[in-house]
Amino acid sequence: MKFKQNTMTKQRKATSAPITNMKDSRSSQDTEIPQSDFEYYSSDKYRNNANKKLYHEKLLEAFRTLAQEAPEVFDSIAPEMLQRSIWSWRGADPLLSKKFNNWILGDYQWTPFDEILPNETMYVDKNDIPPLNPEMLSKSQQDFLGDLSGRFYGDPHRWDASTRDQFIILGLLAMAGGGGVRQGKLIHSLGMGLSEEGVKGSNTVRAAKIALSRLSNPYGIKLFAPATGHGGERIHSFANVELAETVLRFVLHHQAALLLPPAPEMPAQY
Numbered sequence: 001m002k003f004k005q006n007t008m009t010k011q012r013k014a015t016s017a018p019i020t021n022m023k024d025s026r027s028s029q030d031t032e033i034p035q036s037d038f039e040y041y042s043s044d045k046y047r048n049n050a051n052k053k054l055y056h057e058k059l060l061e062a063f064r065t066l067a068q069e070a071p072e073v074f075d076s077i078a079p080e081m082l083q084r085s086i087w088s089w090r091g092a093d094p095l096l097s098k099k100f101n102n103w104i105l106g107d108y109q110w111t112p113f114d115e116i117l118p119n120e121t122m123y124v125d126k127n128d129i130p131p132l133n134p135e136m137l138s139k140s141q142q143d144f145l146g147d148l149s150g151r152f153y154g155d156p157h158r159w160d161a162s163t164r165d166q167f168i169i170l171g172l173l174a175m176a177g178g179g180g181v182r183q184g185k186l187i188h189s190l191g192m193g194l195s196e197e198g199v200k201g202s203n204t205v206r207a208a209k210i211a212l213s214r215l216s217n218p219y220g221i222k223l224f225a226p227a228t229g230h231g232g233e234r235i236h237s238f239a240n241v242e243l244a245e246t247v248l249r250f251v252l253h254h255q256a257a258l259l260l261p262p263a264p265e266m267p268a269q270y
Helices: 002-016 037-041 044-049 052-069 071-090 094-105 139-151 161-175 183-189 199-219 241-252 255-259
Strands: 180-182 235-237
Touching: 052 071, 071 094, 139 161, 139 199, 139 241, 161 180, 161 183, 161 199, 161 235, 161 241, 161 255, 180 183, 183 199, 183 235, 241 255
Parallel strands: none
Antiparallel strands: 180 235
16 A cells, blocks of 8 residues: 555656756747648748749649549549639629539530639620611621521520521620630530530531521621631631621620620720
């Protein structure tokens, strides 16, 4: 019993004795518990002092490496990471959330990620764009637009599929102005789905463009530029920017404009 009491006394003395290790040593009780490497590199203290450009480049490089070395892991975390980042940045934004969901499901194949992000200067209210002034158009343009009005006549909800396809393709290409639109995006906008990107989708786009060109050819108007590329990456565009802007005014003031996405900002002279 006495031996046990002496042992317990020694233990109490050992645990209650002050620690007198060297100053600034790791075992000093006065020293703060060090952060982990992850806590340090993710802290404001590090980010405020770091080379931001280099830091971001290395993070992107790390994600690329993860995607290559562990694609299953990357696939499982990347969509959620993007979604949480968008939420932190924009808050509750139903339109952006819908665009992001569509992008994840398939739009990523033809739409760069930055194109789904909000850009207040990129779009305007369609009602703010005045209708076409016939006096600003040549006789051939007036006649061509008259034929377009005849083609797209009546309630859009009662149009047949080919007429609807032609209007959507005409509108999307006009919205692109001097730029082009990927064939995959055109096919998807027609509601054909991802599985129709092959021959059927390509033939649908081609048939619509041929039908529209037949309306413009008699007036000496070249409507579309030659398409370039292959498959879903094939690019379709108007022959020139001025013609695209004229047609854009036509489609935006047509009752079928509801079939089209938001309108891009118009040049100042318009």
